[in-house]
Amino acid sequence: xxxxxxxxxxxxxxxxxxxxxxxxxxxxxxxxxxxxxxxxxxxxxxxxxxxxxxxxxxxxxxxxxxxxxxxxxxxxxxxxxxxxxxxxxxxxxxxxxxxxxxxxxxxxxxxxxxxxxxxxxxxxxxxxxxxxxxxxxxxxxxxxxxxxxxxxxxxxxxxxxxxxxxxxxxxxxxxxxxxxxxxxxxxxxxxxxxxxxxxxxxxxxxxxxxxxxxxxxxxxxxxxxxxxxxxxxxxxxxxxxxxxxxxxxxxxxxxxxxxxxxxxxxxxxxxxxxxxxxxxxxxxxxxxxxxxxxxxxxxxxxxxxxxxxxxxxxxxxxxxxxxxxxxxxxxxxxxxxxxxxxxxxxxxxxxxxxxxxxxxxxxxxxxxxxxxxxxxxxxxxxxx
Numbered sequence: 001x002x003x004x005x006x007x008x009x010x011x012x013x014x015x016x017x018x019x020x021x022x023x024x025x026x027x028x029x030x031x032x033x034x035x036x037x038x039x040x041x042x043x044x045x046x047x048x049x050x051x052x053x054x055x056x057x058x059x060x061x062x063x064x065x066x067x068x069x070x071x072x073x074x075x076x077x078x079x080x081x082x083x084x085x086x087x088x089x090x091x092x093x094x095x096x097x098x099x100x101x102x103x104x105x106x107x108x109x110x111x112x113x114x115x116x117x118x119x120x121x122x123x124x125x126x127x128x129x130x131x132x133x134x135x136x137x138x139x140x141x142x143x144x145x146x147x148x149x150x151x152x153x154x155x156x157x158x159x160x161x162x163x164x165x166x167x168x169x170x171x172x173x174x175x176x177x178x179x180x181x182x183x184x185x186x187x188x189x190x191x192x193x194x195x196x197x198x199x200x201x202x203x204x205x206x207x208x209x210x211x212x213x214x215x216x217x218x219x220x221x222x223x224x225x226x227x228x229x230x231x232x233x234x235x236x237x238x239x240x241x242x243x244x245x246x247x248x249x250x251x252x253x254x255x256x257x258x259x260x261x262x263x264x265x266x267x268x269x270x271x272x273x274x275x276x277x278x279x280x281x282x283x284x285x286x287x288x289x290x291x292x293x294x295x296x297x298x299x300x301x302x303x304x305x306x307x308x309x310x311x312x313x314x315x316x317x318x319x320x321x322x323x324x325x326x327x328x329x330x331x332x333x334x335x336x337x338x339x340x341x342x343x344x345x346x347x348x349x350x351x352x353x354x355x356x357x358x359x360x361x362x363x364x365x366x367x368x369x370x371x372x373x374x375x376x377x378x379x380x381x382x383x384x
Contacts, residue, residue, distance in 0.1 A: 003298075005071075012068055016075040019048055024079040031207035032082055032352055035200060037161045038207055045087045046116025052091045054242075055098055059106050060114030061091075065308035066242060070249035070300055077253025078260075080349070081356030082207035085250055089157050089208065093122035093166035095242045096184060096235060100227035109164050109186060121158035122243075123167040123187070123213055124236055126151070131369045133168070134178050134233055138215065140169035140185060142222070147171070147185060149218040155363070159211020160196040163189050168232050175230075182232030186224040193218040204355035241312040244321040244364045248300040251324035251360035255296060258328075258335035258353045259289045265339050265348075282338060289331045296324035315377035318370035325360035325367055332357040 005013065027038045045051055053069040055061025062068070069088075076084030091113045097106060097120075112118040129135035138151025149169055156165070164186055171183040189196065193216040202210060227235055263286055266277035276282050299320040306313045332353040336343035343350040361367045 009068060009071060012064075013071050013075060015048070016050060016072045017078070019045075019050070020076050020079040020084075024076070024083050027207070028080040028083055028349070028352070029346065031086075032080075033206075033346075035198075035202070035206045037158075037209040038083055038086055039161075041083065042087050042090055042119070043116045045090070046114070051087070051116060052094065052110065052114035055091065055094055055110050055114055059098075059110035061094075061110065066245055066304040067301060067308055070245060070304045073246055073249035074253040074256065074297075074300075077250045077356075078257040079253075080207070081250060081254045081257075081353065082205040084253060085157075085205055086208040088246070088250075089121075090116070090119045092157055092162075092243075093120045093164070096122070096166045096226055096239050097186070099238070100184070100235060105186070105223075105226070113164070118163040119158050119161050121156055121162035121165045122239070123153040123156050123165045125153060125155045127154045127212075130155070131365055133236055134182070136168055136170060136182065137173075138167070138169050139173055140171050140183065140220065142171070145222055147220045147222065147224075149185065149187065149215045149220055151215050153213040153215070155199070156196075156211050156213050158209050159213055160198045161209045165189065165213070166226065168236055171229050171232075179233045180230045182236075183229045184226040184232045184235055185220050186226060187215070187218060187220055191218050191220070203358060204352070205359050237314075238312070240364060241307060241314060241317050244317045244370075245300060245303050245307065247360055247364045248296070248303065248317075248320035248324040251321075251328035251357070252293065252296050252300055254328040254353055254357050254360065255289070255293045255324070255331040258331040258350065258357075259286070259293055261348065261350055261353070262286065262289065262331075262335040262338040265342070276338070285334050285338060289334055292327040292330060296320070296327040300324055315374050318365070318373040321360075321364065322367045322370040322374070325357075328353075328357035328360045 027041050031038050052061030053064050057063040073088045113120045140147040140149045167185050167187045170181045172181045175181045195214040196211045199210045266282050269276045303316040303320040335350045336354050339350050
């Protein structure tokens with residue numbers, strides 16, 4: 001059993017870390033306060049070859065695996081969770097294109113995303129269908145050589161900045177088999193009837209663009225169907241195996257950043273004539289934070305490794321996503337507590353870590369849903 005990274009992975013981590021440490025602080029506070037997507041930073045990330053990590057080189061990507069993608073996300077979120085998810089998710093949805101797309105579809109949609117020319121998104125959730133994916137009602141009716149799409153999508157990452165959206169639609173809404181009603185269509189945001197309304201006032205990750213999509217008689221060519229009609233729900237479940245690991249890596253990065261800031265502050269801050277790091281209560285907090293971070297990292301990398309081995313494991317992904325998300329919230333909270341007043345103002349990144357952490361327990365399936373997935377896996381083994 002070998003827990004070490006390869007030399008190539010170590011070099012990737014070093015490159016991503018140095019890039020994030022140099023570039024992210026230039027944009028972090030402004031993009032957070034003003035809810036701005038970091039377009040300039042996005043272009044710089046693309047120039048570094050850090051977008052499209054899992055997209056094959058033939059289509060402009062790096063041709064690497066989920067482990068490498070998780071490494072990059074962790075290093076980005078270590079500096080700023082909002083910027084991290086903002087630029088890392090610029091190819092959101094590309095996993096489905098790589099997995100299901102025809103050669104022509106891959107060439108058309110993946111290359112401009114990898115180059116930074118365009119941004120992709122995945123439109124799955126709706127106002128009444130979040131964790132209950134099969135509750136989606138956005139409908140697509142076949143009319144000759146195209147589909148006509150009507151409905152709305154909610155909480156869509158890259159909603160107002162994206163060009164292409166992998167969209168879950170009901171192509172057979174009357175099918176008594178609930179999970180076989182859906183298909184995946186690639187929808188171009190420049191289509192007539194497509195409208196994106198930016199969501200303002202988010203608690204955290206404000207540099208990541210989030211929107212509601214309104215689809216009013218949007219015409220989508222038949223050739224934009226991804227995979228087979230009627231299998232959209234199952235494709236989304238496979239897609240989540242990947243994206244949930246990404247959220248886990250984001251959470252690990254936020255937790256690591258919070259730990260590092262709390263540790264440094266504890267060594268610098270003097271109270272009663274000595275650094276507060278000399279107090280056992282502070283040491284206990286730091287020890288618990290460090291242990292949770294390491295456990296979360298190992299869960300995340302194991303889930304990523306299983307994906308790369310062609311053995312995706314929903315239970316492993318759920319363990320990583322739930323525990324890492326909870327760890328991010330715990331560590332960010334403890335960092336603010338250790339920094340005291342300095343943790344409560346935006347002069348230090350601690351308060352941004354605090355706000356950015358919470359979403360890791362919510363999107364890509366709430367922590368409650370992931371506990372159910374893990375439990376059902378266990379009970380299934382007992383029954384079998």
